Amino acid sequence: MKHTISVLVENHAGVLARVAGLFARRGFNIDSLAVGVTDDEKISRITIIADGTDYTLEQIEKQLNKLIDVIKVRHFENHELLTRELVLIKIACQPSQRAEVIALAEIVKAKISDITANTMTLELSDSVDRIKNFEELLRPYGIKEVVRTGSIAMQKGGVSMKL
Amino acid sequence: MAAEKMTAAQAMAMALKAEGITTVFGYPGAAICPFYDELYNAGIRHVLVRHEVNAGHAASGYARMTGKPAVAVATSGPGATNLITAIATAYMDSIPMVLITGQVSSEMIGRDVFQEADITGAAEPFVKHSYLVKDADDIAVVFKNAFYIAGSGRPGPVLIDVPFDIQKTEIEFEYPETVNIRSYKPSVEGNKLQIKRAAAAIAKSERPLICAGGGLFTANAVGLMRELAERANIPVVNTMMGLSSMPASHPLFYGMIGMHGCRAANYAINHCDLLILLGARVGDRAVTAINRLEGATVIHIDVDPAEIGKNLSVNIPVVGDLKNILAGLLTQIENYDHYEWLQQLTGEKESQDKPTVRPKDGCVNPKEFIRMLGKSLPDGTVICADVGQNQIWTCANINLENGRLLTSGGMGTMGYSVPASVGAKAASPNSEVIAICGDGSFQMEFMELATMRQHGIFSKIIVMVNNRLGMVREVQTNMYGDRQIAVALDGSPDFIKLAEAYGIPASRVTDISQAQQAIDALLAAKESYLIEVTVDENEKTIL
Numbered sequence: 250m251k252h253t254i255s256v257l258v259e260n261h262a263g264v265l266a267r268v269a270g271l272f273a274r275r276g277f278n279i280d281s282l283a284v285g286v287t288d289d290e291k292i293s294r295i296t297i298i299a300d301g302t303d304y305t306l307e308q309i310e311k312q313l314n315k316l317i318d319v320i321k322v323r324h325f326e327n328h329e330l331l332t333r334e335l336v337l338i339k340i341a342c343q344p345s346q347r348a349e350v351i352a353l354a355e356i357v358k359a360k361i362s363d364i365t366a367n368t369m370t371l372e373l374s375d376s377v378d379r380i381k382n383f384e385e386l387l388r389p390y391g392i393k394e395v396v397r398t399g400s401i402a403m404q405k406g407g408v409s410m411k412l
Numbered sequence: 413m414a415a416e417k418m419t420a421a422q423a424m425a426m427a428l429k430a431e432g433i434t435t436v437f438g439y440p441g442a443a444i445c446p447f448y449d450e451l452y453n454a455g456i457r458h459v460l461v462r463h464e465v466n467a468g469h470a471a472s473g474y475a476r477m478t479g480k481p482a483v484a485v486a487t488s489g490p491g492a493t494n495l496i497t498a499i500a501t502a503y504m505d506s507i508p509m510v511l512i513t514g515q516v517s518s519e520m521i522g523r524d525v526f527q528e529a530d531i532t533g534a535a536e537p538f539v540k541h542s543y544l545v546k547d548a549d550d551i552a553v554v555f556k557n558a559f560y561i562a563g564s565g566r567p568g569p570v571l572i573d574v575p576f577d578i579q580k581t582e583i584e585f586e587y588p589e590t591v592n593i594r595s596y597k598p599s600v601e602g603n604k605l606q607i608k609r610a611a612a613a614i615a616k617s618e619r620p621l622i623c624a625g626g627g628l629f630t631a632n633a634v635g636l637m638r639e640l641a642e643r644a645n646i647p648v649v650n651t652m653m654g655l656s657s658m659p660a661s662h663p664l665f666y667g668m669i670g671m672h673g674c675r676a677a678n679y680a681i682n683h684c685d686l687l688i689l690l691g692a693r694v695g696d697r698a699v700t701a702i703n704r705l706e707g708a709t710v711i712h713i714d715v716d717p718a719e720i721g722k723n724l725s726v727n728i729p730v731v732g733d734l735k736n737i738l739a740g741l742l743t744q745i746e747n748y749d750h751y752e753w754l755q756q757l758t759g760e761k762e763s764q765d766k767p768t769v770r771p772k773d774g775c776v777n778p779k780e781f782i783r784m785l786g787k788s789l790p791d792g793t794v795i796c797a798d799v800g801q802n803q804i805w806t807c808a809n810i811n812l813e814n815g816r817l818l819t820s821g822g823m824g825t826m827g828y829s830v831p832a833s834v835g836a837k838a839a840s841p842n843s844e845v846i847a848i849c850g851d852g853s854f855q856m857e858f859m860e861l862a863t864m865r866q867h868g869i870f871s872k873i874i875v876m877v878n879n880r881l882g883m884v885r886e887v888q889t890n891m892y893g894d895r896q897i898a899v900a901l902d903g904s905p906d907f908i909k910l911a912e913a914y915g916i917p918a919s920r921v922t923d924i925s926q927a928q929q930a931i932d933a934l935l936a937a938k939e940s941y942l943i944e945v946t947v948d949e950n951e952k953t954i955l
């Protein structure tokens with residue numbers, strides 16, 4: 250089962266290593282991990298998508314809470330969440346194909362971020378599924394490189410995860 | 413207290429003084445020299461061990477006796493990495509400890525310079541928390557927090573790594589009076605409703621059982637546990653870490669559970685209708701005993717929420733300090749008798765004792781020897797049990813009436829007993845402290861005989877000599893067609909002569925008829941004393 254876990258941590262050196270190390274030690278595979286500072290610059294938020302049983306999930310939450318630099322841990326059901334990931338995709342693109350790719354980008358609301366004589370780099374921020382879908386649409390042109398940020402997630406509605 | 417100008421190294425020594433630390437265990441090196449210089453000035457007693465791992469184990473023995481964090485010190489690189497086994501051992505058994513290591517100068521970190529080791533990284537899986545001090549101004553807060561974290565909640569080791577240049581930096585030092593770590597607020601009070609539910613479950617139960625673990629010692633709640641047992645006539649069993657929380661001859665005590673436990677204790681756990689786990693994480697070796705627990709209700713009281721439900725499903729979890737919770741629980745507990753249940757268990761206990769097997773000539777039955785020793789001990793004796801068959805012989809037969817048993821329960825670290833005995837003796841100089849080890853484990857730790865001699869810390873030693881890594885030999889006998897490899901200890905020294913080389917009198921027991929005299933000599937000795945007990949190489953662990 251895939252789980253989304255949000256962790257508020259003290260913005261200290263070494264905290265990320267502690268959190269990531271704990272997942273590895275407790276047998277939880279990390280699919281994606283994204284970290285960034287919150288509105289309070291002393292606090293960072295780590296969003297982790299990981300695979301594991303409910304038992305491991307419970308252990309992970311409890312063990313994360315034991316890390317001294319961890320301020321708060323929440324685990325969310327997917328339907329509660331607004332999840333976004335940013336991807337950059339560089340494809341082979343001859344001048345004759347440009348119009349087609351631009352049209353495609355428009356449909357999915359991707360941006361053209363860079364262009365050369367025979368390549369194009371597209372940028373899309375969306376859910377993981379739609380990003381995958383977009384990647385498949387571009388595959389026939391010849392994908393040269395893909396970089397993804399890892400998902401960040403926030404609860405839908407008026408609630409927020411604060412201290 | 414007003415701020416004072418001093419070096420960070422001096423501030424470190426001042427912080428130890430402020431924490432009431434009078435003794436530290438350690439081993440110096442260049443990277444920690446500024447701090448050592450300040451230890452010298454501060455008049456803090458430094459016990460020079462002969463290997464850093466033993467500084468950690470000695471601090472463990474010390475901490476377990478005082479109930480407060482104890483301190484071990486090492487230099488950078490190999491000094492620090494030598495501490496790791498002791499850190500891991502302390503972590504597994506929740507022992508409060510602050511470890512101070514020197515580190516190469518800040519500007520050198522990350523360049524693989526001489527004696528650089530990323531010790532905070534390497535020890536991360538085994539510490540409750542760690543600090544690499546990057547700003548000398550943080551020293552006071554780091555020390556204050558480290559001692560608080562090590563000793564509160566579920567205790568554990570905290571590592572402070574201090575680069576050489578930081579130690580020499582001049583700072584304004586003022587030791588904080590209070591701690592405020594927003595991300596660390598261990599729960600203390602148990603949930604009132606849960607306590608009420610626990611009391612109701614006890615009132616309803618016909619066959620209740622207390623399983624007492626090592627957490628009772630950390631929480632200083634042994635007395636309250638006994639009060640609960642006696643008030644409600646609830647029988648008690650121990651995990652290995654919980655041993656010595658009940659006098660062995662107490663009518664409500666039924667022994668140690670688990671893979672190496674006794675029949676009555678395992679029977680009790682499999683037949684109770686209510687299991688009350690107190691400060692016990694019921695590790696896998698203890699859980700093996702618990703296979704028919706399905707129908708029973710389980711109350712688990714522990715300070716660490718992560719332990720509840722980890723190894724055993726629990727009906728009534730209560731998270732918090734055992735002392736508070738038991739005090740709360742006791743206000744709601746009445747007298748119950750549980751006569752039939754106790755009769756049943758006593759029957760099991762009486763029928764479990766097998767007649768003592770006569771060993772082959774020239775050997776001693778180790779269980780008989782340990783029982784004899786146990787009967788001879790003065791009140792308040794501290795027994796440090798090592799690892800191997802000798803650990804099980806000791807734990808199952810020492811039958812302490814009034815004393816403490818210290819052993820490496822979670823990690824099973826060979827070489828724990830002698831250094832732990834040094835620490836325990838340093839903390840309790842008026843108690844008899846005896847390390848009991850095997851001939852394998854002793855050879856991992858006997859360098860500490862020099863430490864005892866040098867510092868006048870006279871704990872005593874019993875070595876069970878079967879000329880084997882006996883516990884592994886037994887595994888090979890039982891599971892690998894008795895193909896014995898790498899378990900013979902041929903080439904071991906004469907331990908009597910070895911002891912004498914350190915100025916420690918010693919005697920050898922090769923027949924049980926010599927045992928009492930040797931035990932009396934050991935107990936009468938004003939300084940250290942060593943007994944070597946000759947044991948059959950094929951002696952079994954249990955039976």
Ligand SMILES: Cc1ncc(C[n+]2csc(CCOP(=O)(O)OP(=O)(O)O)c2C)c(N)n1
Nearest residue numbers: 800801802826850851852853880881882883
């Ligand atoms: C540091 C360490 N290394 C290896 C082991 C594995 N081990 C467990 S018991 C044992 C044998 C111990 O031999 P000895 O100290 O002579 O005790 P005996 O079993 O013979 O009583 C070994 C090697 C261990 N527990 N700790």
Ligand SMILES: [Mg+2]
Nearest residue numbers: 850851880882
């Ligand atoms: Mg042996």
